[in-house]
Amino acid sequence: MKQLVETEPGPSTAVIKDAWYVCSWSGDLRHELIARRIADEPMALYRTPAGRPVAMADRCPHRHYLLSLGKLVGDAVQCGYHGFTFDPSGRCTFVPGQAEVPRAAGVRTYPIVERDGVVWVFPGDPALADPARIPATPWIAEWNAVTGYARIGARVVLLIDNLMDLSHETYLHPSQIGTPEVAETPIETSSDGNVVRVTRHMLGVECPPFYQAATGITGRIDRSQEIAFHAPAFWALSVRIAPAGSSGTGFRSKVLHGLTPETAHSSHDFWCIVRESDRDDRSKDEQIVARQTAVLMEDVFALEALEAQLQRTTERVPEISIGIDRGGLLARRALQERSPKLPA
Numbered sequence: 001m002k003q004l005v006e007t008e009p010g011p012s013t014a015v016i017k018d019a020w021y022v023c024s025w026s027g028d029l030r031h032e033l034i035a036r037r038i039a040d041e042p043m044a045l046y047r048t049p050a051g052r053p054v055a056m057a058d059r060c061p062h063r064h065y066l067l068s069l070g071k072l073v074g075d076a077v078q079c080g081y082h083g084f085t086f087d088p089s090g091r092c093t094f095v096p097g098q099a100e101v102p103r104a105a106g107v108r109t110y111p112i113v114e115r116d117g118v119v120w121v122f123p124g125d126p127a128l129a130d131p132a133r134i135p136a137t138p139w140i141a142e143w144n145a146v147t148g149y150a151r152i153g154a155r156v157v158l159l160i161d162n163l164m165d166l167s168h169e170t171y172l173h174p175s176q177i178g179t180p181e182v183a184e185t186p187i188e189t190s191s192d193g194n195v196v197r198v199t200r201h202m203l204g205v206e207c208p209p210f211y212q213a214a215t216g217i218t219g220r221i222d223r224s225q226e227i228a229f230h231a232p233a234f235w236a237l238s239v240r241i242a243p244a245g246s247s248g249t250g251f252r253s254k255v256l257h258g259l260t261p262e263t264a265h266s267s268h269d270f271w272c273i274v275r276e277s278d279r280d281d282r283s284k285d286e287q288i289v290a291r292q293t294a295v296l297m298e299d300v301f302a303l304e305a306l307e308a309q310l311q312r313t314t315e316r317v318p319e320i321s322i323g324i325d326r327g328g329l330l331a332r333r334a335l336q337e338r339s340p341k342l343p344a
Contacts, residue, residue, distance in 0.1 A: 017124035022258025035068035048075035154307035164328035198327035231334035
């Protein structure tokens, strides 16, 4: 792209179905029904007594009642309206008032994989559900991890834009993680088609309040941000914080986001912060969760306001993009390769 200015068609509302998406953190999926729409597919999620995760279409074939409003009977789902019961494969095993089960009474189930503390689901063509394409997240089990979740009333590409251009921290999050140097420091970008990387290294800069609380480091710091976006649905930020000029490893952590479309105009954000430097110290967890939630709510406010503005706009108005948008534009183009609905 041009170094300074380029017009773009704007953020798409396309929903990509043929992809692995985070649908839950492992610790949040229990032996209880959860209703969750993933890539416009209504699902009932649960874990069997043996620990197996299940993703089932959230609709009974009898009268289309939500299965998530039913109950679990062992490892099966019983519809709360008329009692139709479905095993984890979606096969109907019981109907009321008769011994014979109609052959068409089954329910769709979705490929689902639990790995490294994350539950992934594939809402598209099951023939394309290759688990080898799931990003690895070993740090969740190996490091000190805290997790959270937010539903955002904005299309997922806006969330991706937000995370690929961290210069917004300077202006949207000045009381937590933003300092002037984030917006002023040049970035380096690269892409291999599937993973888009954005790197920013800041030397001798101000330590923001969030990192002071998390690390105990004050004064000037060396700070790095290394983003890896695994298109279309997972984002990982490697962070290093150290006293300015020090040669040690400093404080290292990762911020992870599962970026899951709910509908064309809403999304799920599954976030996780993992800390290597104090992996055995749980005393900071509550404070880190509170601060991360505060940062995320600032993002939610901005993204939902932007979504509302886009929906109010009846004419097609191109965007102006500049140098700091290179990572976001590479991410959008990686999404475009996976969906013919996205504009060229």
